[in-house]
Amino acid sequence: MSSIQKITILGSTGSIGVNTLDVIARYPERYQVFALSGASQLEKLAQQCVQFKPRFAVVLDAISAQTLAVLLKEKGSATEVLWGASALSDVSCATEVDAVMAAIVGAAGMQPTLDAARAGKRILLANKETLVLAGALFMDAVRESGAALLPIDSEHNAIFQVLPPFYRENPYAANLQAAGVKRILLTASGGPFRTMPQAELQHVTPDQACKHPNWSMGRKISVDSASLMNKGLEVIEARWLFNAPEKSDISVIVHPQSVVHSMVEYMDGSVLAQLGNPDMRTPIAYGMAYPERVDAGVKSLDFFSVGRLDFEAPDLQRFPCLQLAFDALAAGGAAPAILNAANEIAVEGFLNKSLCFTNIPRLIDAVLNECTHRATAESLGALLAADQSARLAARAWLQAHPLC
Numbered sequence: 406m407s408s409i410q411k412i413t414i415l416g417s418t419g420s421i422g423v424n425t426l427d428v429i430a431r432y433p434e435r436y437q438v439f440a441l442s443g444a445s446q447l448e449k450l451a452q453q454c455v456q457f458k459p460r461f462a463v464v465l466d467a468i469s470a471q472t473l474a475v476l477l478k479e480k481g482s483a484t485e486v487l488w489g490a491s492a493l494s495d496v497s498c499a500t501e502v503d504a505v506m507a508a509i510v511g512a513a514g515m516q517p518t519l520d521a522a523r524a525g526k527r528i529l530l531a532n533k534e535t536l537v538l539a540g541a542l543f544m545d546a547v548r549e550s551g552a553a554l555l556p557i558d559s560e561h562n563a564i565f566q567v568l569p570p571f572y573r574e575n576p577y578a579a580n581l582q583a584a585g586v587k588r589i590l591l592t593a594s595g596g597p598f599r600t601m602p603q604a605e606l607q608h609v610t611p612d613q614a615c616k617h618p619n620w621s622m623g624r625k626i627s628v629d630s631a632s633l634m635n636k637g638l639e640v641i642e643a644r645w646l647f648n649a650p651e652k653s654d655i656s657v658i659v660h661p662q663s664v665v666h667s668m669v670e671y672m673d674g675s676v677l678a679q680l681g682n683p684d685m686r687t688p689i690a691y692g693m694a695y696p697e698r699v700d701a702g703v704k705s706l707d708f709f710s711v712g713r714l715d716f717e718a719p720d721l722q723r724f725p726c727l728q729l730a731f732d733a734l735a736a737g738g739a740a741p742a743i744l745n746a747a748n749e750i751a752v753e754g755f756l757n758k759s760l761c762f763t764n765i766p767r768l769i770d771a772v773l774n775e776c777t778h779r780a781t782a783e784s785l786g787a788l789l790a791a792d793q794s795a796r797l798a799a800r801a802w803l804q805a806h807p808l809c
C-alpha cells in the first residue's frame with residue numbers, strides 16, 4: 406500500500422459516508438479520496454467534491470450526472486462525473502485505489518463491493534446486506550484475492566477487536582473454534598420500541614421508528630433497528646465474516662445503553678468486550694488505520710454519566726423479525742437473500758406509509774414461504790434471481806394487503 410491511502414467511498418452522502426469523510430478530513434497526510442458516490446442529495450455530493458477533490462463522482466443515471474456536472478462547474482470543481490452500476494465498480498477496482506468504504510444501503514451495494522473484493526482491495530464493510538445476500542460467495546472472493554476485510558458495523562468491529570491477534574492476522578481463513586471462541590454475543594440497543602406494548606406497535610410512524618435512542622443512522626437501518634431485523638441481518642453477517650461453524654452459537658443480548666458494542670466468550674470462561682461511546686467514527690477510524698490507531702474525534706467514554714449497563718433477552722414475540730433471520734440462516738441456501746429482499750420492500754412500504762410496522766414480519770414470512778423452495782444459491786446469478794423474485798412477491802403481498 407502506498408503511504409497515502411486512496412479511498413473510494415460508495416455512498417458518501419449517507420450517514421456512514423459523512424462520518425468517513427469526517428475521519429479523512431482529520432488526516433490529509435494519510436488519506437486521499439479517489440471517488441465519491443451518491444444516489445440523491447446532489448448538492449451535498451457536489452460540496453463533498455469541492456472539499457475533498459476526488460478524481461471521480463458517481464451517480465445513478467444520466468440525468469443526475471448532468472445535474473451534478475452543472476453544480477460542479479458552478480463551484481469550479483475538476484471532479485469528473487460518471488454514472489451507472491458499472492461506474493461504481495470501476496471506481497472501486499481502479500488500480501490507484503487502496504481501500505473501498507462500502508456504505509451504500511441495501512442489496513444495491515453488493516456488486517461494487519464484491520468487485521472490490523475480487524480486485525483485492527481493503528474493504529471497509531458497512532454494507533451488511535452484501536453478506537446476507539451472498540455471504541459464502543463474497544468470503545470466497547476475499548480469500549481468493551487476499552483482500553483485507555475490515556468490519557465497520559460496530560458490533561462486528563467490536564468482535565474483530567477482541568479476537569486473538571493470530572486470528573486477526575489470518576482472519577477469514579481461521580475458524581472460531583480454533584481461536585478458542587465459545588460464542589459470539591451480539592449486543593442490540595433494542596431500538597426505540599424496546600419497552601412499547603405489543604398493541605401499540607401497530608400504530609408507530611416512520612418518524613418514531615427513525616428516532617433511534619443512541620445512534621443517528623440512515624432511515625432503512627433505523628427501521629431495521631426498530632424491528633430488530635438489523636440484529637437478524639447482523640447475526641447472518643457475523644456467521645460469514647467470522648467463519649462461524651454452522652451450529653455455532655451467536656447470541657443476541659439487548660443492551661439499551663449501546664456502550665458494550667459486542668462480546669466474545671472464550672472456552673476458558675473469559676468474556677472480552679469492546680466498549681465506547683456510540684459513534685460510528687470509532688469503527689470507521691479503526692478500519693481505516695488498522696493495525697494502527699488514530700484519533701477519531703470521539704469523546705472519551707464517561708463511565709459516571711453512563712452509570713449502569715443493563716442486559717436483557719430480546720423479545721421475539723414483539724419483534725419476530727429476529728427469529729425470521731435466525732430461521733433463514735438455519736435454512737441456508739437462498740433464504741437469507743430472500744429475507745433481505747423482502748425486508749427491503751417491507752421497509753420501503755413502511756417508510757412510505759403503505760405498510761404498518763407489525764406487518765413487516767408478516768410480509769417477510771409470507772415471501773420466505775412462497776419463494777424459498779424454488780430458489781437456489783448455487784451462483785451469484787441464482788442469488789440475484791432469488792432476490793428479484795422475492796421483491797416481486799413482496800410487492801404483490803403489499804398490493805394484496807390493506808395497511809394493517
Ligand code: NAD
Binds near residue numbers: 415418625
Ligand atoms: P444512508 O441511507 O444514510 O446512506 C446510503 C447511501 O447509499 C447514500 O449515499 C445514498 O445516496 C446511497 N444509495 C442509496 N441507494 C442507492 C442505490 N440504489 N445505488 C447506489 N447508491 C445508493 O445509509 P447509512 O445509514 O449510511 O447505511 C449505509 C450502510 O451501512 C447500510 O448497509 C447500513 O446497514 C450500514 N451500517 C450503517 C450504520 C450507521 O450507523 N448508519 C451502522 C452500521 C452499518
Ligand code: MG
Binds near residue numbers: 559639
Ligand atoms: Mg450494527
